[in-house]
Amino acid sequence: MSDLVVTHAAKSYPTPSGPLEVLKDADFSMRRGESLAIVGPSGSGKSTLLALLGGLEPPTSGTITIAGQDPYSLPEQVLPKFRGEQFGFVFQEHYLLPQCTVLENVLTPHLAIGSAGKPEQDAARELLSRVGLAERLTHLPRELSGGERQRVAIARALVRRPTLVLADEPTGNLDQTTAGQVTELLLELQRETDSVLVVVTHSAELAAAMQHSKRLDDGRLVDQ
C-alpha cells in the first residue's frame, strides 16, 4: 500500500465573485523513499496543495491519507500528535527558535508530543553530525550561516523519521552552491529515513533533483 494517497482531491476558496478553484482533481500516490517536485507559476496553488497534504487545510472534496490515515477524519485532539509523528516541514525561512541552541531546536519535535530522553538526544546528535554540525550543538541560530541554519531545519524535520516530509522552497534563500549542498543533504537524509518527500519550488535545479515532477497547470497536476 502507498504511504501517501491523494484521491480526487480538490480545493476551492470562497470569493465575492464565486468559488476560486485552486486545485482540481489531484490524484496520485507515493511510497516511502520516493521524492516529488511540484512546480508551477506564482499563485498556481502549490502552497495550497502542500497545506492539504500536511493536514493543515482540508480539501473541499476528495481524500488524502498518510500511512493509511485520513488526518481530516481524526478527532481534533489527536491531530497534533498525528502531525508530529507523520510530518516533517521545511520552509524557505528556517523558523528555528532564536533563544534555543541547535540541539534544542532539533529536539523540539520530540518535546512537542512527548519527551526527549537520552536515546532521542543521542539520535539528534547523530543527525546533526550527519549534517556537518557536530561542533555547533550549543550554538544559537544567529551564530550560524543561512545554509547551516537550513541544515538544522532539515535535521529537525527528519528527527522523528516522519512518513512525509513537506518542503516549501527549502533553498529559496540560499546562493546556488549552498542550495545545491542543501538539496543533496535533504535527499540523502530522506533516503536514509525512508520518508516520502514533496517539495514545492520555482527552482529548476531543485525540481530536477527529485525522482518525479508535476506541474500545476490551471489547477490540474500534470506529470512533467
Ligand SMILES: Nc1ncnc2c1ncn2[C@@H]1O[C@H](COP(=O)(O)OP(=O)(O)OP(=O)(O)O)[C@@H](O)[C@H]1O
Ligand atoms: N485562504 C485563502 N482564501 C482565499 N484565497 C486563497 C487562500 N489561500 C490561497 N488563496 C488563493 O489561491 C491561489 C493559490 O495560492 P497559493 O499560495 O497556493 O499559490 P502558490 O502557487 O503557492 O504561489 P507562490 O508561488 O506565489 O507561493 C491564489 O490565487 C491565492 O490568492
